[in-house]
Amino acid sequence: MKRSSPSKCVVVNHGVQREIEWELRPGGMLVQKRNAGNASAGPMIKIKVSHGSYHHEITVPAQSTFGELKRVLANETGLEPKEQRLLFRGKEKDDEEFLHMVGVKDMSKVILLQDPASKERKLEEMRRKQSIMKAYEAVAKVRAEVDKLTEKVIALEATVCRGTKVADKEFVILAEFFMVQLLKLDTIEADGEAKVQRRIEVRRIQSFVDRLDNLKARNSNPFSSNNNAVSVTTKWTTFESGVESLRASLHSSTRITQDWVMFD
Structure with missing residues (x-):
């Protein structure tokens, strides 16, 4: 108007x-x-506001603006004033327009719509939060599995430290279990803090596989000071996609040397 x-x-x-x-x-x-600052000095009117399936009855000064009505509705609906569109008699009203000057009276009906762009932003934010929570839960499941494998590494380490011989396949199988969890991390799409948590788990798995490498070498040659009898190498490949997940392949080669003493 x-x-x-x-x-x-x-x-x-x-x-x-x-x-x-x-x-x-x-x-x-x-x-x-009219001085907008003195709107509260005028008579009060009750306005019926329809918002989808919700209905609100708002009491405001008769000489309020639609912008002032939006601020009151923000407390009732949770929608910020900039997210609101107010329609009266089929026409959208500007924030600067006065209620009484366009014919709004006591018990008049006003329709409240949410701004489409604002609604889309909220939906996108909701989807993003749901994605983050899903990533958190997936990382948490991997962390729980890694914790279980950690107990087995500690038990295996205690056995080797006691000097008890352990079959090589025990190290290989346990390392493969860690690889399975690493591959699970590869499939998790994460952003923000969830991505940080995933990276932490990747590095934790790395450390345990390296630990298994050292234990395997020690188990094969417990009397060697430099572990030359068994050479175990773990190759880590970082994906260029930025996921920072790793795939590992264990390549073990054993070199056995024997010194023969010739008797006269």
Whole structure:
């Protein structure tokens, strides 16, 4: 709704000058412009606001603006004023328009719509949060499995430290179990903090596989000071996709040397 630009004049009252603004109301009546700050001094009206399947009854000063009505509705609906669109008699109203000047009276009906762009942003934010939670849960499951494997590594380490011989396949099988968890991390799409947690688990698996390498070498040659009898290498490949997940392949080669003493 268009209104004429307010005109101004200066009135002298008891020696004090004050500026008065005038505005043209519908019907051609020129009246003193209302001070928006004093809207609460006027009569109160109750407005029925329809928001989808929800209905609200809002009480506001009769001379409020639609912008002020939006701020009241924000507390009722959770929608920020910039996310709201208010329609009265089938037309959307600007924030600067006054309720009483467009015909809003006591028990008038106003329709509230959510701004489509705002709604899409909220949906996108909701999907992003759901994706993060899904990634958190997936990483947590892997972490629980790695914790179980950690107990087996500790038990295996205690056995080797006691000098008890352990079959090589025990190290190989346990390393493969860690690889399975590593591959699970590869399939997790994560962002933000969830991505950080996934990276932590990748590095933790790395450390345990390296630990198994050392235990295997020690188990094969417990009396060697430099573990030359068994050479175990673990090759880690970092994907260029930025996922930072790793695949590992164990390549073990055993070199056995024997020193023969010749008797005379």
